[in-house]
Amino acid sequence: MDFQRASGIILHPTSLPGRYGIGDLGPAAYSWIEFLHKSGCSLWQILPLGPTGYGDSPYQCFSAVAGNPYLISPELLLEEDLLHKDDLVSIPDFPSTTVDYGSVIPWKLGVLDRAFIRFQHTTSGNIKAEYENFYLGQKEWIEDFALFMALKEDHGGAPWIDWEPELRNRNEAALKDARGKFKTAIQRQIFRQFLFFRQWNKVRQFANKLGVKIVGDVPIFVAHDSVDVWKNSELFFLDPQGKPTVVSGVPPDYFSPTGQLWGNPLYNWEIHKQTQYRWWFDRLRKVFEMVDILRLDHFRGFAGYWEVKAGSKTAEIGRWVSAPGMDFFNKLNEVFKENGIIAEDLGVITPDVEELRDHFGFPGMRVLQFAFEGNPKDDFLPHNYINNCVVYTGTHDNDTAKGWYERVSEGSRDFYRQYLFCDGTDVAWDMIRACWSSVAVFALAPMQDFLSLGNQARMNYPGDPSGNWRWRMAARDMRDKLSSRIQQINFLYDRQNPRLNHDK
Numbered sequence: 001m002d003f004q005r006a007s008g009i010i011l012h013p014t015s016l017p018g019r020y021g022i023g024d025l026g027p028a029a030y031s032w033i034e035f036l037h038k039s040g041c042s043l044w045q046i047l048p049l050g051p052t053g054y055g056d057s058p059y060q061c062f063s064a065v066a067g068n069p070y071l072i073s074p075e076l077l078l079e080e081d082l083l084h085k086d087d088l089v090s091i092p093d094f095p096s097t098t099v100d101y102g103s104v105i106p107w108k109l110g111v112l113d114r115a116f117i118r119f120q121h122t123t124s125g126n127i128k129a130e131y132e133n134f135y136l137g138q139k140e141w142i143e144d145f146a147l148f149m150a151l152k153e154d155h156g157g158a159p160w161i162d163w164e165p166e167l168r169n170r171n172e173a174a175l176k177d178a179r180g181k182f183k184t185a186i187q188r189q190i191f192r193q194f195l196f197f198r199q200w201n202k203v204r205q206f207a208n209k210l211g212v213k214i215v216g217d218v219p220i221f222v223a224h225d226s227v228d229v230w231k232n233s234e235l236f237f238l239d240p241q242g243k244p245t246v247v248s249g250v251p252p253d254y255f256s257p258t259g260q261l262w263g264n265p266l267y268n269w270e271i272h273k274q275t276q277y278r279w280w281f282d283r284l285r286k287v288f289e290m291v292d293i294l295r296l297d298h299f300r301g302f303a304g305y306w307e308v309k310a311g312s313k314t315a316e317i318g319r320w321v322s323a324p325g326m327d328f329f330n331k332l333n334e335v336f337k338e339n340g341i342i343a344e345d346l347g348v349i350t351p352d353v354e355e356l357r358d359h360f361g362f363p364g365m366r367v368l369q370f371a372f373e374g375n376p377k378d379d380f381l382p383h384n385y386i387n388n389c390v391v392y393t394g395t396h397d398n399d400t401a402k403g404w405y406e407r408v409s410e411g412s413r414d415f416y417r418q419y420l421f422c423d424g425t426d427v428a429w430d431m432i433r434a435c436w437s438s439v440a441v442f443a444l445a446p447m448q449d450f451l452s453l454g455n456q457a458r459m460n461y462p463g464d465p466s467g468n469w470r471w472r473m474a475a476r477d478m479r480d481k482l483s484s485r486i487q488q489i490n491f492l493y494d495r496q497n498p499r500l501n502h503d504k
Contacts, residue, residue, distance in 0.1 A: 001123075001293075001336050001501045002095065003338060003340070003441045003442065004441070005441055005442075005495055006042040006043055006213075006440065006441070006442055006488075006495055006497070007040070007041050007042065007361040007436060007444065007490055007493075007495035008041050008042060008043020008044055008045055008443075008444045009039075009043070009444065009445065009446070010045040010068045010392075010395065010396065010444055010445065010446040011032065011045075011046070011446070011447045011473070012046050012058065012214070012396070012446065012459070012469075013046060013071050014051075014071070014099055014285050014469065014472070015069070015250055015447070015459075015471055015472045015473055016028040016029055016032055016077075016210075016473070017096070017251065017473055017474050017475040017477075018310050018475075019091060019092065019094070019103035019485035020073075020074055020075075020091065020104075020108070021092065021094030021095075021099065021100065021473075022071075022101075022104045022108070023071070023105065023472060024052060024074070024075075024205050024375035025069050025073050025076070025101075025196075025199040025202075026075040026076050026158075026199075026465045027073075027075060028475065028480060029203050030203070030206055031475070033203070033206055033207045033210060033479060034042075034210070035478040035483055036207075036210075036212050036497075037211065037212055037486050037499065037500065038133070038392075038483045038487065038500070038501050039208040039484065039486035039490065039495060039498060040402060040486065040487040040490030040491065040495070040496040040497045041066070041212065041295075041490065042114060042211055042212060042213060042215055042496075042497040042498070042499075043214075043218075043444060044207060044212055044213070044215065044348055045214075045216055045329060045444055046214060046215065046217065046291075047201070047217050047259075047396060048070060048216070048217050048218070049067055049068055050062070050064065050065070050066055050067070051063060051066050051067065051068050051149075052068060052070070052469075053223060053225060053226075054223070054225070054465070055465045055466060055468065056101045056468070056469050056470075057460075057465075057468065057469060058217075058469065059297070060223040061222070061229065061266075062145075062148070062150075062152075062223065062225070062226050062227060062273065063141075063226060063227050064222050064226070064228050064287075065133045065283055065286040065287065066141075066142075066145050066196075066202060066227075066284075068196065069108070069109070069112060069192040069193075070104065070105065070108050071196060071197055071199075071200075072112060072195045072199060073199055074087075074088055074108075074109075074111050075109075076199060076233065077115050077195070078404075080127070081122075081342075082115045082118055082119055082195075083111065083114060083118065083124075084114075084117050084118070086113060087115075088111070092107055092217075093394075094097025095191055096272045096359055096470070096472065096474060097472050097473075098470040098471060098472060099450060099470045099471075099472060100467070100470075101388075101470075103387065109254065109270075111196070112192055113150075113188065115195070116187075116188050116191045116192075117149075117248035117503060119131075119191060120430070121162030126473055127286075128227045129193070130198070131194050134197065135190060135195045136192075136195070138193070138197075138308075140282075141282075141286070142190055142193055142386065143186075143479065144227055144231050145176060145189070145191045145193070145227045146186040146187075146193075147175070147182070147186055148160070148178060148230055148231075149165065149185075149187035149189045149227075150178075150186045150188075150189060151167060151181040151237075152180060153333075154182060154184060154185070154430055156241060158227040158378035159224070160225060160242070160244060161224075161225075161241060161242040166425065167487075168230075168242055169242075170443070172230070179409050183466075189429055194264060199306050199436075200290065201347055202401075202468070204290070204291070206503070207212075207249065208378070209290070209495045210497075210499055211346060211498055211500070212497070213293055213340070213497075214290075214291045214292050215291065215292070215295055215297065215444075216287055216290060216291030216292075216293070216294050217297055218283075218284065218295070218297060218298075219293050219297045219298070220238070220296065220297055220298040220301045220302070220305075221248045221264035221265075221266075221267075222245060222264060222265075224263070224264060224265050226240075227290075228243075228279075228283075228336065229242075229265055232279055232419075233273055234268070234271055235267060235268055235272060235279055236265040236267060236268060237265060237267075237268055238268065238438075239267050239451075243310065244264075244265040244310045244336070245259070245309075245310055246266050246307045246308065246309060247263045247264060247265060247266065247307075247308050247309075247310050247312075247317065247449075248263065248264040248305065248306070248308070249261045249262050249263070249268055249302075249306055249308045249315030250259045250262075250298075250306050250314060250347055251306055251313060251316065251318065251348065252315075252316060253347055254370070256462065256463045258314040258315065258316050259306075259314055259315030259316050259317055259318075260462055260463050261308060261312065261313075261314055261315040261463075262315075266305065266307060267323075269323055269324050272324075273327065276331060277328055277331055277332075277411050280328070281331075281332065281335050282294070284332070284336065284431065290486070293340040293341070293342065293343050294339070294342065295341075295342040295344055296341055296342065296343055296362075296420075297344050298344060299343035299344050299345050299356075299362070299364075299373070300347060300348070300349060300350075300353045300356065301323060301324060301403070302323050302324045302325035302328060302329070302356060302465055303322070303350070303352045303353045303355075303356045304320045304323055304353070305320070305321055305323055305349070306318050306319075306320060307319050307321045318432045322327055325352075325356045326356060326359070326389050329359075329360050329430050331354070337391055337425040340413060341360075342362065342363055342364075342365065342390050342442075343357045343363050343364050343365070344365055344494050345357055345364040346365055346367065356382060356453055361388065362440070363388045363389050363390050363441060364388075364389050365389065365392065365395075365396060366379070366380050366385060366389050366390070366391040366392070366395070366440065367391075367392050367393075367394060367398065368378060368380060368382070368391060368392065368393050368402045368431050368434060368435055369393065369394045369398055369399065369401070369430060369431075371417070371419075372412045372413075372415045372416040372419065373412065374412075374415045381419065382434055382435070382437070382438040382439075382440075385440050386440075387440070387441055388441060389440045389441065390440060390441065390442040390443075390444065391435045391438055391440040391442070391443050391445050393428065393431040393432055393435055393444075393445040393446070393449045394445070394446060394449065394459065395446070395501055396446065396459040396460050397462050398459055399451045399458060400428070400446065400449055400454060400455055401432075401445075401452075402427050402428050402449075402453060402454045402455075403453075403455030403457075403458060404456045405427040406455070407455070416430075419433035420433075420434055422498070426437040426452070427452075428445075428450070428451075428452045428453075431445070431449065432445050432449060432450070436489045436490070436492075436493040436495060437492075437493050443493075443495060446459070447473055448471065450482060450486065451473070451477055451482075457471045458471070459471055487500075
């Protein structure tokens with residue numbers, strides 16, 4: 001896919017405003033897309049949309065292709081008569097600027113359960129037919145996912161390796177018995193997915209209509225406690241009890257002096273290769289149905305990955321292992337003729353990673369916050385960019401721009417002031433302007449930077465398993481004055497959404 005010069009904003013749907021404790025796919029999502037369009041932006045970058053598990057992280061999901069039911073809009077369910085107004089009378093006093101997952105999750109699931117009961121008794125043939133068509137179209141993955149979630153529910157949320165051996169090992173007789181025993185729970189899970197995809201598809205269609213493309217995010221690794229590993233254990237390095245023998249991470253880097261121990265099971269690439277990467281391509285096909293462009297997280301892992309022995313306390317001790325990147329992407333190009341892919345090539349990047357990225361023409365990433373160490377030859381400085389790259393002020397894993405300035409050394413601050421010819425009073429917008437004026441084909445910044453917020457609004461601290469993914473913006477943040485300011489820099493640096501001029 002040939003990318004055209006454009007700009008966008010990073011904002012996960014959980015960060016949208018609203019009265020139900022967590023951002024969702026209701027009216028605020030449509031207002032957000034209208035804000036992007038009016039601002040001249042063509043890109044909306046999100047985090048993975050899967051059902052979150054441990055630590056509420058979108059990078060640790062129960063499925064690589066399912067949707068997150070916490071994003072379903074109660075307001076839209078009310079409009080569609082899948083909820084009664086009495087179902088939304090007792091709404092807890094949720095905080096407006098953060099997500100309190102501990103209170104949101106049980107309340108939201110209770111609302112969805114009431115919608116399911118109402119759906120079971122509805123006389124509307126249209127929605128029943130919609131549901132049936134959805135189920136038949138997603139049958140190859142949704143039955144196993146729904147069974148997996150029903151079994152987790154029955155086991156009090158325990159990971160699948162702690163289930164009875166016959167269920168853990170997917171004994172066919174045991175699975176058949178479970179499908180009958182938990183039939184209603186399975187149907188409830190399928191219904192939640194039906195609602196999610198029904199709402200998400202309409203949001204995406206609305207975005208595309210206004211010239212906004214959605215940039216999705218595909219984590220290279222999947223959670224151990226996921227239907228993907230439970231169903232496809234042969235594709236991972238696991239012991240006979242289903243426990244990983246080696247796990248994922250990265251060695252010491254910018255983010256952590258002891259490295260990052262992610263703990264995901266690692267792929268047995270030889271088996272993937274023997275199956276022509278079928279699991280991977282089924283996964284990517286489903287994600288491409290949800291978004292327009294994919295950011296492949298930890299792209300370097302397709303060339304070589306950091307292997308850490310299971311049970312290690314940190315990622316300091318490990319080894320680099322080669323992965324079949326060239327063969328994988330050659331096959332991918334045969335399956336996906338038009339693949340809009342961004343390579344997240346941050347971290348320890350070696351020549352083989354650069355060769356893999358450049359051979360297939362994937363744009364890599366530049367993060368402006370990494371640029372100000374005092375070296376004018378630094379690849380992260382805008383004058384060293386190439387056209388085929390994507391520049392960010394920062395990502396969900398970084399400080400906010402203002403938070404960065406408040407945290408770094410005076411030497412870095414001084415280099416930043418000299419390079420950008422500024423006084424440090426408007427850090428976020430100085431960085432935004434530098435990104436937007438660069439030759440990079442895409443320029444993006446988190447919404448927190450457009451609002452000039454400090455690190456109290458930071459989305460994630462890598463290596464810290466708790467307290468992340470909580471930030472939310474207020475409805476008033478999508479104000480006309482801010483939209484006009486963004487629209488101005490999009491015009492000045494030729495990044496304007498073509499639909500904006502078309503609509504005028």
